[in-house]
Amino acid sequence: QQPVQSPQAVILREGEDAVINCSSSKALYSVHWYRQKHGEAPIFLMILLKGGEQKGHDKISASFNEKKQQSSLYLTASQLSYSGTYFCGSMNSGYSTLTFGKGTMLLVSP
Amino acid sequence: SAVISQKPSRDICQRGTSLTIQCQVDSQVTMMFWYRQQPGQSLTLIATANQGSEATYESGFVIDKFPISRPNLTFSTLTVSNMSPEDSSIYLCSVDMGPNGYTFGSGTRLTVV
Numbered sequence: 565q566q567p568v569q570s571p572q573a574v575i576l577r578e579g580e581d582a583v584i585n586c587s588s589s590k591a592l593y594s595v596h597w598y599r600q601k602h603g604e605a606p607i608f609l610m611i612l613l614k615g616g617e618q619k620g621h622d623k624i625s626a627s628f629n630e631k632k633q634q635s636s637l638y639l640t641a642s643q644l645s646y647s648g649t650y651f652c653g654s655m656n657s658g659y660s661t662l663t664f665g666k667g668t669m670l671l672v673s674p
Numbered sequence: 675s676a677v678i679s680q681k682p683s684r685d686i687c688q689r690g691t692s693l694t695i696q697c698q699v700d701s702q703v704t705m706m707f708w709y710r711q712q713p714g715q716s717l718t719l720i721a722t723a724n725q726g727s728e729a730t731y732e733s734g735f736v737i738d739k740f741p742i743s744r745p746n747l748t749f750s751t752l753t754v755s756n757m758s759p760e761d762s763s764i765y766l767c768s769v770d771m772g773p774n775g776y777t778f779g780s781g782t783r784l785t786v787v
Binding site for chain 1: 675707715716717718719722732766770771773774775776777778779780781
Protein backbone atom coordinates (compact mmCIF):
# COMPACT_ATOMS: atom_id res chain seq x y z
CA GLN A 565 0.00 0.00 0.00
CA GLN A 566 1.60 3.25 -1.15
CA PRO A 567 1.85 5.94 1.56
CA VAL A 568 0.30 9.31 0.76
CA GLN A 569 2.53 12.37 0.84
CA SER A 570 1.50 16.00 1.12
CA PRO A 571 2.01 18.58 -0.15
CA GLN A 572 3.00 17.63 -3.70
CA ALA A 573 5.30 20.63 -3.99
CA VAL A 574 6.69 23.40 -1.80
CA ILE A 575 8.49 26.59 -2.77
CA LEU A 576 10.45 28.33 -0.04
CA ARG A 577 12.80 31.22 0.41
CA GLU A 578 16.09 30.43 2.07
CA GLY A 579 15.66 30.41 5.84
CA GLU A 580 11.98 29.44 5.82
CA ASP A 581 10.57 26.27 7.34
CA ALA A 582 8.65 23.41 5.72
CA VAL A 583 6.74 20.33 6.83
CA ILE A 584 6.16 17.28 4.65
CA ASN A 585 3.60 14.70 5.72
CA CYS A 586 3.36 10.99 5.03
CA SER A 587 0.36 8.87 5.97
CA SER A 588 -0.64 5.27 5.56
CA SER A 589 -3.96 3.44 5.57
CA LYS A 590 -2.25 0.43 7.16
CA ALA A 591 -0.37 0.07 10.43
CA LEU A 592 3.23 1.22 10.11
CA TYR A 593 6.26 -0.68 11.33
CA SER A 594 8.75 1.91 10.14
CA VAL A 595 9.02 5.04 8.04
CA HIS A 596 12.04 6.08 5.98
CA TRP A 597 12.77 9.52 4.55
CA TYR A 598 14.94 10.13 1.44
CA ARG A 599 15.95 13.13 -0.63
CA GLN A 600 16.61 12.84 -4.34
CA LYS A 601 18.22 15.53 -6.45
CA HIS A 602 17.63 15.64 -10.17
CA GLY A 603 19.61 12.98 -12.01
CA GLU A 604 20.86 11.37 -8.80
CA ALA A 605 19.92 8.38 -6.68
CA PRO A 606 17.85 8.87 -3.51
CA ILE A 607 19.86 9.55 -0.38
CA PHE A 608 18.76 8.20 3.00
CA LEU A 609 17.90 10.86 5.60
CA MET A 610 16.47 8.96 8.53
CA ILE A 611 14.41 6.02 9.69
CA LEU A 612 11.78 6.03 12.42
CA LEU A 613 10.89 2.77 14.10
CA LYS A 614 8.80 3.47 17.15
CA GLY A 615 5.52 5.25 17.65
CA GLY A 616 5.97 8.77 18.88
CA GLU A 617 9.63 8.71 18.00
CA GLN A 618 11.27 11.90 16.91
CA LYS A 619 14.65 12.08 15.27
CA GLY A 620 16.79 14.69 13.70
CA HIS A 621 20.16 15.89 12.63
CA ASP A 622 21.20 19.40 11.83
CA LYS A 623 18.02 21.29 10.90
CA ILE A 624 16.08 18.29 9.55
CA SER A 625 13.96 16.25 11.92
CA ALA A 626 11.04 13.87 11.75
CA SER A 627 8.28 12.50 13.91
CA PHE A 628 6.35 9.25 13.77
CA ASN A 629 2.86 8.93 15.21
CA GLU A 630 2.16 5.22 15.19
CA LYS A 631 -1.43 5.67 16.33
CA LYS A 632 -2.25 8.07 13.53
CA GLN A 633 -0.19 6.01 11.07
CA GLN A 634 1.69 9.05 9.91
CA SER A 635 5.07 10.69 9.87
CA SER A 636 6.17 14.26 9.29
CA LEU A 637 9.51 15.63 8.09
CA TYR A 638 10.47 19.07 9.40
CA LEU A 639 12.98 21.26 7.58
CA THR A 640 13.88 24.38 9.53
CA ALA A 641 15.82 27.42 8.33
CA SER A 642 15.98 25.86 4.86
CA GLN A 643 19.15 26.07 2.80
CA LEU A 644 19.56 26.03 -0.97
CA SER A 645 21.00 22.53 -0.65
CA TYR A 646 17.65 21.26 0.68
CA SER A 647 16.11 21.53 -2.80
CA GLY A 648 15.07 18.19 -4.26
CA THR A 649 12.30 15.65 -4.10
CA TYR A 650 11.57 14.09 -0.73
CA PHE A 651 10.17 10.59 -0.55
CA CYS A 652 8.81 8.78 2.43
CA GLY A 653 8.95 5.00 2.40
CA SER A 654 6.84 2.77 4.59
CA MET A 655 7.17 -0.77 5.84
CA ASN A 656 4.13 -2.46 7.36
CA SER A 657 6.14 -5.15 9.13
CA GLY A 658 9.74 -6.12 9.77
CA TYR A 659 9.55 -8.50 6.81
CA SER A 660 7.82 -6.33 4.25
CA THR A 661 9.49 -4.38 1.49
CA LEU A 662 9.84 -0.62 1.35
CA THR A 663 7.04 1.18 -0.52
CA PHE A 664 7.61 4.78 -1.51
CA GLY A 665 5.17 7.67 -1.60
CA LYS A 666 4.81 9.81 -4.72
CA GLY A 667 7.24 12.40 -3.44
CA THR A 668 7.21 16.08 -2.49
CA MET A 669 9.20 18.49 -4.64
CA LEU A 670 10.92 21.16 -2.56
CA LEU A 671 12.48 24.23 -4.14
CA VAL A 672 14.45 26.65 -2.00
CA SER A 673 15.24 29.96 -3.64
CA PRO A 674 17.70 32.66 -2.52
CA SER B 675 26.91 2.05 4.67
CA ALA B 676 27.46 0.06 1.48
CA VAL B 677 28.76 1.34 -1.83
CA ILE B 678 27.02 0.05 -4.95
CA SER B 679 28.51 0.17 -8.42
CA GLN B 680 25.79 0.04 -11.09
CA LYS B 681 26.43 -0.35 -14.81
CA PRO B 682 25.67 0.90 -17.39
CA SER B 683 24.76 4.41 -16.31
CA ARG B 684 22.69 4.95 -19.43
CA ASP B 685 21.87 3.25 -22.69
CA ILE B 686 19.77 3.75 -25.79
CA CYS B 687 18.38 0.47 -27.11
CA GLN B 688 16.35 -0.68 -30.07
CA ARG B 689 12.90 -2.07 -29.40
CA GLY B 690 12.81 -5.85 -29.24
CA THR B 691 16.31 -6.15 -27.80
CA SER B 692 17.40 -6.86 -24.20
CA LEU B 693 19.62 -4.99 -21.77
CA THR B 694 21.33 -6.40 -18.70
CA ILE B 695 22.04 -4.09 -15.78
CA GLN B 696 24.66 -5.05 -13.22
CA CYS B 697 25.06 -4.09 -9.56
CA GLN B 698 28.11 -4.84 -7.46
CA VAL B 699 28.04 -4.19 -3.70
CA ASP B 700 31.19 -3.70 -1.65
CA SER B 701 29.88 -5.91 1.17
CA GLN B 702 27.82 -9.07 1.47
CA VAL B 703 24.09 -8.49 1.68
CA THR B 704 21.23 -10.95 1.95
CA MET B 705 18.69 -9.16 -0.19
CA MET B 706 19.01 -6.81 -3.12
CA PHE B 707 16.11 -4.83 -4.52
CA TRP B 708 15.41 -3.62 -8.04
CA TYR B 709 13.32 -0.47 -8.51
CA ARG B 710 12.03 1.39 -11.54
CA GLN B 711 11.54 5.13 -11.57
CA GLN B 712 9.83 6.81 -14.49
CA PRO B 713 10.69 10.49 -15.00
CA GLY B 714 9.18 12.65 -12.28
CA GLN B 715 7.59 9.64 -10.60
CA SER B 716 8.07 7.58 -7.48
CA LEU B 717 10.17 4.44 -7.12
CA THR B 718 8.33 1.21 -7.86
CA LEU B 719 9.72 -2.08 -6.63
CA ILE B 720 10.21 -4.62 -9.41
CA ALA B 721 11.57 -7.55 -7.42
CA THR B 722 13.61 -8.72 -4.45
CA ALA B 723 16.66 -10.84 -5.23
CA ASN B 724 17.93 -13.37 -2.69
CA GLN B 725 21.08 -15.36 -3.20
CA GLY B 726 20.36 -19.02 -3.85
CA SER B 727 16.69 -18.67 -4.61
CA GLU B 728 14.42 -17.26 -7.27
CA ALA B 729 13.63 -13.59 -7.12
CA THR B 730 10.29 -12.46 -5.73
CA TYR B 731 8.40 -10.25 -8.17
CA GLU B 732 5.89 -7.55 -7.33
CA SER B 733 2.47 -7.38 -8.90
CA GLY B 734 2.72 -6.29 -12.51
CA PHE B 735 6.27 -7.56 -13.04
CA VAL B 736 7.09 -11.02 -14.41
CA ILE B 737 10.23 -13.09 -14.62
CA ASP B 738 10.06 -13.50 -18.40
CA LYS B 739 10.22 -9.74 -18.85
CA PHE B 740 12.64 -8.94 -15.99
CA PRO B 741 14.83 -11.98 -15.31
CA ILE B 742 17.13 -11.49 -12.33
CA SER B 743 20.28 -13.30 -11.34
CA ARG B 744 21.89 -13.33 -7.89
CA PRO B 745 24.95 -15.58 -8.14
CA ASN B 746 26.51 -14.44 -4.84
CA LEU B 747 26.01 -12.09 -1.91
CA THR B 748 27.63 -9.07 -3.58
CA PHE B 749 26.28 -9.13 -7.14
CA SER B 750 23.00 -9.07 -9.04
CA THR B 751 21.79 -8.44 -12.57
CA LEU B 752 18.45 -7.33 -13.95
CA THR B 753 17.64 -7.94 -17.60
CA VAL B 754 14.97 -5.93 -19.37
CA SER B 755 13.82 -8.25 -22.15
CA ASN B 756 12.09 -7.64 -25.48
CA MET B 757 12.09 -3.93 -24.81
CA SER B 758 9.44 -1.46 -25.93
CA PRO B 759 9.38 2.34 -25.53
CA GLU B 760 7.23 1.85 -22.39
CA ASP B 761 10.31 0.33 -20.72
CA SER B 762 12.14 3.65 -20.97
CA SER B 763 12.86 4.52 -17.37
CA ILE B 764 15.53 4.70 -14.69
CA TYR B 765 16.35 1.37 -13.06
CA LEU B 766 17.96 1.32 -9.62
CA CYS B 767 19.30 -1.44 -7.46
CA SER B 768 19.41 -1.06 -3.70
CA VAL B 769 20.32 -2.82 -0.48
CA ASP B 770 18.86 -2.58 3.02
CA MET B 771 21.44 -1.34 5.50
CA GLY B 772 19.10 -1.64 8.51
CA PRO B 773 19.34 1.48 10.69
CA ASN B 774 21.21 3.23 7.86
CA GLY B 775 18.28 2.82 5.49
CA TYR B 776 18.44 1.75 1.87
CA THR B 777 21.50 2.51 -0.22
CA PHE B 778 20.93 2.89 -3.95
CA GLY B 779 23.09 2.39 -6.98
CA SER B 780 23.55 5.41 -9.21
CA GLY B 781 20.86 4.18 -11.60
CA THR B 782 20.64 3.15 -15.24
CA ARG B 783 18.79 5.55 -17.53
CA LEU B 784 17.28 3.45 -20.31
CA THR B 785 15.81 4.87 -23.48
CA VAL B 786 14.10 2.49 -25.93
CA VAL B 787 13.69 3.73 -29.48
